[in-house]
Amino acid sequence: MKKEDFRYEFPEKFLEEVYVFENNDYLLTISEDIYNDETIEYANNICEKYIENKNDILNHMLDSGLREAYQRFNYTDEFIKENMGKPQIQISMKKTDANSNWKFDYFGTLVFLEHKLDEHIIDIEFTDELKLEDYISMDG
Numbered sequence: 001m002k003k004e005d006f007r008y009e010f011p012e013k014f015l016e017e018v019y020v021f022e023n024n025d026y027l028l029t030i031s032e033d034i035y036n037d038e039t040i041e042y043a044n045n046i047c048e049k050y051i052e053n054k055n056d057i058l059n060h061m062l063d064s065g066l067r068e069a070y071q072r073f074n075y076t077d078e079f080i081k082e083n084m085g086k087p088q089i090q091i092s093m094k095k096t097d098a099n100s101n102w103k104f105d106y107f108g109t110l111v112f113l114e115h116k117l118d119e120h121i122i123d124i125e126f127t128d129e130l131k132l133e134d135y136i137s138m139d140g
Helices: 037-069 077-082
Strands: 007-009 018-022 027-031 088-094 106-112 121-127 137-139
Touching: 027 037, 037 077, 037 088, 037 106, 037 121
Parallel strands: 027 088
Antiparallel strands: 007 018, 018 027, 088 106, 106 121, 121 137
């Protein structure tokens, strides 16, 4: 994707001003303050990694609390993975001179708003080359 493939969105739909790209596999957002060619190149890499590693990512999420969260419904791992829906890939922070002590260059979140499991928002944070945290978050 290139700069012209994105559209600008105001905060009423998202929590901040973002640039958005959407296809059948994911909705990508990049925070306005880090939106540039370098971040778009990074976003391309992250989106490719998501597509290539989707099954591994969902397995990691299952092992990081997702399986346990839906245990009471007797959902199988396959049922959960099949019903996660399209994620929102949010790229929200980038290392700069002001925050040069960070241990990572980029920070983002995979957010699942369109899943069919219940009404919760499910997300997992990532850094750099889609290094996932070892916990999921559920809101709602």
